[in-house]
Amino acid sequence: xxxxxxxxxxxxxxxxxxxxxxxxxxxxxxxxxxxxxxxxxxxxxxxxxxxxxxxxxxxxxxxxxxxxxxxxxxxxxxxxxxxxxxxxxxxxxxxxxxxxxxxxxxxxxxxxxxxxxxxxxxxxxxxxxxxxxxxxxxxxxxxxxxxxxxxxxxxxxxxxxxxxxxxxxxxxxxxxxxxxxxxxxxxxxxxxxxxxxxxxxxxxxxxxxxxxxxxxxxxxxxxxxxxxxxxxxxxxxxxxxxxxxxxxxxxxxxxxxxxxxxxxxxxxxxxxxxxxxxxxxxxxxxxxxxxxxxxxxxxxxxxxxxxxxxxxxxxxxxxxxxxxxxxxxxxxxxxxxxxxxxxxxxxxxxxxxxxxxxxxxxxxxxxxxxxxxxxxx
Amino acid sequence: xxxxxxxxxxxxxxxxxxxxxxxxxxxxxxxxxxxxxxxxxxxxxxxxxxxxxxxxxxxxxxxxxxxxxxxxxxxxxxxxxxxxxxxxxxxxxxxxxxxxxxxxxxxxxxxxxxxxxxxxxxxxxxxxxxxxxxxxxxxxxxxxxxxxxxxxxxxxxxxxxxxxxxxxxxxxxxxxxxxxxxxxxxxxxxxxxxxxxxxxxxxxxxxxxxxxxxxxxxxxxxxxxxxxxxxxxxxxxxxxxxxxxxxxxxxxxxxxxxxxxxxxxxxxxxxxxxxxxxxxxxxxxxxxxxxxxxxxxxxxxxxxxxxxxxxxxxxxxxxxxxxxxxxxxxxxxxxxxxxxxxxxxxxxxxxxxxxxxxxxxxxxxxxxxxxxxxxxxxxxxxxxxxxxxxxxxxxxxxxxxxxxxxxxxxxxxxxxxxxxxxxxxxxxxxxxxxxxxxxxxxxxxxxxxxxxxxxxxxxxxxxxxxxxxxxxxxxxxxxxxxxxxxxxxxxxxxxxxxxxxxxxxxxxxxxxxxxxxxxxxxxxxxxxxxxxxxxxxxxxxxxxxxxxxxxxxxxxxxxxxx
Numbered sequence: 001x002x003x004x005x006x007x008x009x010x011x012x013x014x015x016x017x018x019x020x021x022x023x024x025x026x027x028x029x030x031x032x033x034x035x036x037x038x039x040x041x042x043x044x045x046x047x048x049x050x051x052x053x054x055x056x057x058x059x060x061x062x063x064x065x066x067x068x069x070x071x072x073x074x075x076x077x078x079x080x081x082x083x084x085x086x087x088x089x090x091x092x093x094x095x096x097x098x099x100x101x102x103x104x105x106x107x108x109x110x111x112x113x114x115x116x117x118x119x120x121x122x123x124x125x126x127x128x129x130x131x132x133x134x135x136x137x138x139x140x141x142x143x144x145x146x147x148x149x150x151x152x153x154x155x156x157x158x159x160x161x162x163x164x165x166x167x168x169x170x171x172x173x174x175x176x177x178x179x180x181x182x183x184x185x186x187x188x189x190x191x192x193x194x195x196x197x198x199x200x201x202x203x204x205x206x207x208x209x210x211x212x213x214x215x216x217x218x219x220x221x222x223x224x225x226x227x228x229x230x231x232x233x234x235x236x237x238x239x240x241x242x243x244x245x246x247x248x249x250x251x252x253x254x255x256x257x258x259x260x261x262x263x264x265x266x267x268x269x270x271x272x273x274x275x276x277x278x279x280x281x282x283x284x285x286x287x288x289x290x291x292x293x294x295x296x297x298x299x300x301x302x303x304x305x306x307x308x309x310x311x312x313x314x315x316x317x318x319x320x321x322x323x324x325x326x327x328x329x330x331x332x333x334x335x336x337x338x339x340x341x342x343x344x345x346x347x348x349x350x351x352x353x354x355x356x357x358x359x360x361x362x363x364x365x366x367x368x369x370x371x372x373x374x375x376x377x
Numbered sequence: 378x379x380x381x382x383x384x385x386x387x388x389x390x391x392x393x394x395x396x397x398x399x400x401x402x403x404x405x406x407x408x409x410x411x412x413x414x415x416x417x418x419x420x421x422x423x424x425x426x427x428x429x430x431x432x433x434x435x436x437x438x439x440x441x442x443x444x445x446x447x448x449x450x451x452x453x454x455x456x457x458x459x460x461x462x463x464x465x466x467x468x469x470x471x472x473x474x475x476x477x478x479x480x481x482x483x484x485x486x487x488x489x490x491x492x493x494x495x496x497x498x499x500x501x502x503x504x505x506x507x508x509x510x511x512x513x514x515x516x517x518x519x520x521x522x523x524x525x526x527x528x529x530x531x532x533x534x535x536x537x538x539x540x541x542x543x544x545x546x547x548x549x550x551x552x553x554x555x556x557x558x559x560x561x562x563x564x565x566x567x568x569x570x571x572x573x574x575x576x577x578x579x580x581x582x583x584x585x586x587x588x589x590x591x592x593x594x595x596x597x598x599x600x601x602x603x604x605x606x607x608x609x610x611x612x613x614x615x616x617x618x619x620x621x622x623x624x625x626x627x628x629x630x631x632x633x634x635x636x637x638x639x640x641x642x643x644x645x646x647x648x649x650x651x652x653x654x655x656x657x658x659x660x661x662x663x664x665x666x667x668x669x670x671x672x673x674x675x676x677x678x679x680x681x682x683x684x685x686x687x688x689x690x691x692x693x694x695x696x697x698x699x700x701x702x703x704x705x706x707x708x709x710x711x712x713x714x715x716x717x718x719x720x721x722x723x724x725x726x727x728x729x730x731x732x733x734x735x736x737x738x739x740x741x742x743x744x745x746x747x748x749x750x751x752x753x754x755x756x757x758x759x760x761x762x763x764x765x766x767x768x769x770x771x772x773x774x775x776x777x778x779x780x781x782x783x784x785x786x787x788x789x790x791x792x793x794x795x796x797x798x799x800x801x802x803x804x805x806x807x808x809x810x811x812x813x814x815x816x817x818x819x820x821x822x823x824x825x826x827x828x829x830x831x832x833x834x835x836x837x838x839x840x841x842x843x844x845x846x847x848x849x850x851x852x853x854x855x856x857x858x859x860x861x862x863x864x865x866x867x868x869x870x871x872x873x874x875x876x877x878x879x880x881x882x883x884x885x886x887x888x889x890x891x892x893x894x895x896x897x898x899x900x901x902x903x904x905x906x907x908x909x910x911x912x913x914x915x916x917x918x919x920x921x922x923x924x925x926x927x928x929x930x931x932x933x934x935x936x937x938x939x
């Protein structure tokens with residue numbers, strides 16, 4: 001089945017310069033009475049991209065989405081959509097479809113009427129509308145529920161209805177405000193795939209707000225990581241995970257060990273009583289590390305059990321072990337380092353060869369190439 | 378230059394412009410029905426008989442007149458005593474309804490709401506038949522008179538009881554069972570549990586009920602007029618100054634004196650309401666009482682006693698209106714229902730029906746749509762909070778004060794609206810305004826339960842706000858709309874204080890007629906008129922229940938869908 005079967009037109013035929021971004025956010029700032037919800041946020045989104053706004057609660061990600069929809073107005077800054085300045089347009093004059101965490105389905109209208117809600121005033125004929133509604137419901141496998149009321153459907157079904165209702169008018173931009181957060185874990189994972197597949201198929205530029213990093217990592221083309229109203233980093237899931245630009249990103253996405261560094265000499269850096277080889281470490285900025293505000297971060301899975309040829313060997317004592325099914329996380333105490341706690345990820349097989357009881361000595365290796373240097377401030 | 382320095386605002390779409398226009402309409406409405414009349418009232422209090430400004434001279438005169446000051450202390454005295462009694466009784470009754478396993482709870486709740494259906498003066502008339510000079514139980518008064526503070530307090534307690542009860546029931550039904558379990562696990566005694574869990578949980582409801590009842594009694598006119606005797610209170614003073622002595626300036630001064638405590642009480646109540654939020658959260662577990670023979674029996678006895686009193690009051694009014702000549706000839710007659718006394722007839726009753734009908738028909742859509750504008754569509758700026766504040770202010774304005782202020786404002790020769798003076802129109806306007814606040818709050822509560830993102834979804838789908846309103850918001854809120862309609866109707870039927878200054882010879886109302894009949898000594902006819910109002914209210918309430926049922930069945934299938 002192709003898109004044409006369902007009478008859905010792709011979001012918008014591309015007449016503009018393909019290199020110009022579909023959506024541009026420029027220096028967006030939003031101040032509430034005393035707090036700053038958005039602080040000089042800028043980024044571009046290309047057509048057809050799936051973007052996630054990721055951050056802890058209160059970081060401004062929902063405010064940013066609502067500014068793009070026109071549901072909040074920014075204090076300063078610009079929003080450009082399809083080369084048109086929409087910064088001060090009311091929501092009704094913008095081109096978007098939106099899905100909320102609460103589904104926001106109209107309870108007194110049937111599923112079919114909900115989906116048809118935005119189609120009725122497009123000038124389409126009754127029969128065309130009915131066909132389009134059928135097509136859309138088929139798209140999410142809910143044709144059988146057309147004449148039911150929302151309350152008769154499960155949460156996941158309701159959210160799929162909300163999704164096709166938002167897509168019915170073929171908006172150029174789809175906004176999803178934590179759409180999966182209210183659902184059970186299993187339904188959530190299933191819907192992740194379904195939403196992503198639908199988005200790819202319709203090629204609709206999509207922004208999804210989420211606080212769930214797994215959701216962002218699995219679904220997004222690119223992730224916008226936010227903290228305290230500021231944009232911390234924008235990049236592909238891989239970039240965000242492997243090359244965090246700030247300590248916040250390193251700590252927020254996945255688990256990480258943070259090692260404060262003090263002195264730098266000939267490709268080495270001192271932490272506590274240890275000199276670590278950082279000659280192959282990657283750095284977030286190009287300048288050579290110096291000063292006292294530099295930290296090294298390393299993922300638990302990149303920390304190794306020390307072998308003979310390891311340059312950065314650190315003596316540690318085991319504190320405790322967490323069993324996590326497919327692997328174990330060992331928490332150790334490293335008295336020689338400035339950070340006294342490290343986490344190490346060990347596979348089940350490897351664990352069989354080791355004595356992991358608390359208090360046991362465990363020499364660890366922090367490979368130079370796995371270290372990433374970041375400015376702490 | 379200056380304009381360019383201002384931060385830009387989001388452009389308004391057609392909907393935004395329309396909503397702003399509607400909001401401006403509401404501002405105009407409140408200016409005409411509330412702000413300007415009250416201004417006219419206060420400023421009249423500061424002029425002499427010839428319209429010259431005299432500042433606070435009238436107030437000085439007021440406070441230098443011992444008889445007037447005595448009314449002020451009288452008002453506070455009877456109001457405080459009655460309020461304490463009502464709060465106590467209502468708390469006990471609500472506790473029995475919500476926290477015990479007493480049988481017949483539904484019936485007891487209905488019985489307790491009966492006083493809402495009659496004008497406040499009905500209780501006063503009935504009490505005179507029970508305890509008056511020729512009353513059945515006059516001996517229990519042991520020589521003291523029912524006319525005066527005793528009667529005012531008893532009648533006030535009767536008619537404000539359901540008001541306090543409803544607030545108490547709300548306060549006591551929202552309680553977290555987990556707190557009681559925690560207390561039980563820690564082996565807390567029942568008394569200590571009551572003092573440390575139950576009372577604190579209900580304290581906002583208690584305070585709120587206390588304040589609401591205080592305002593109701595402090596500003597009530599019907600009860601002290603009928604049973605007050607020579608014991609003067611502020612409300613009767615206003616009536617005497619205006620109707621008796623035609624001293625409008627002093628009437629305005631007394632009104633202002635009456636208005637101030639009411640406004641202060643209102644402000645305190647709003648504060649309390651604000652801090653009440655977040656007492657419960659989604660995780661709270663609702664409390665289910667366990668059977669306890671002693672407590673359940675006590676509750677039952679208490680509720681039966683209260684019910685007997687309520688039936689006794691209403692029943693006496695009914696009985697007295699059906700006997701030939703109390704207390705000498707108790708033969709059955711309908712002659713008191715003929716109303717052939719001067720100026721009051723059956724037409725007064727029909728006028729009341731007309732007033733109630735139009736108040737409900739005009740008030741309900743006006744108030745509901747106003748609440749929608751305040752609650753839902755995205756219009757920034759001060760208009761929405763302003764309209765919301767205006768909508769709440771009538772709660773603090775006593776009916777008598779509002780009515781008097783209408784005289785000053787609408788009867789002013791320069792006012793083009795003078796044409797509605799003395800007509801049914803001005804009474805409808807006054808009654809809608811008088812009962813605006815509670816209905817507004819009902820509507821706002823109902824609207825708050827609707828997903829706040831509907832308007833955003835609708836805008837993204839390019840449908841107008843009005844389409845959204847009629848297609849979704851209104852149908853979903855239908856039960857609240859029907860409640861508002863019935864509330865407006867019944868209150869318009871029973872009100873006295875708001876309209877006592879506003880009726881004309883041909884537009885006299887049943888409630889006002891009852892006052893006049895009582896003044897003329899025809900108390901059996903007054904009781905008959907009060908009973909007519911009572912039965913009309915009962916019929917409307919029953920109709921409301923029936924219509925709600927049918928309408929809800931037909932249009933709210935989605936509610937039952939689950």
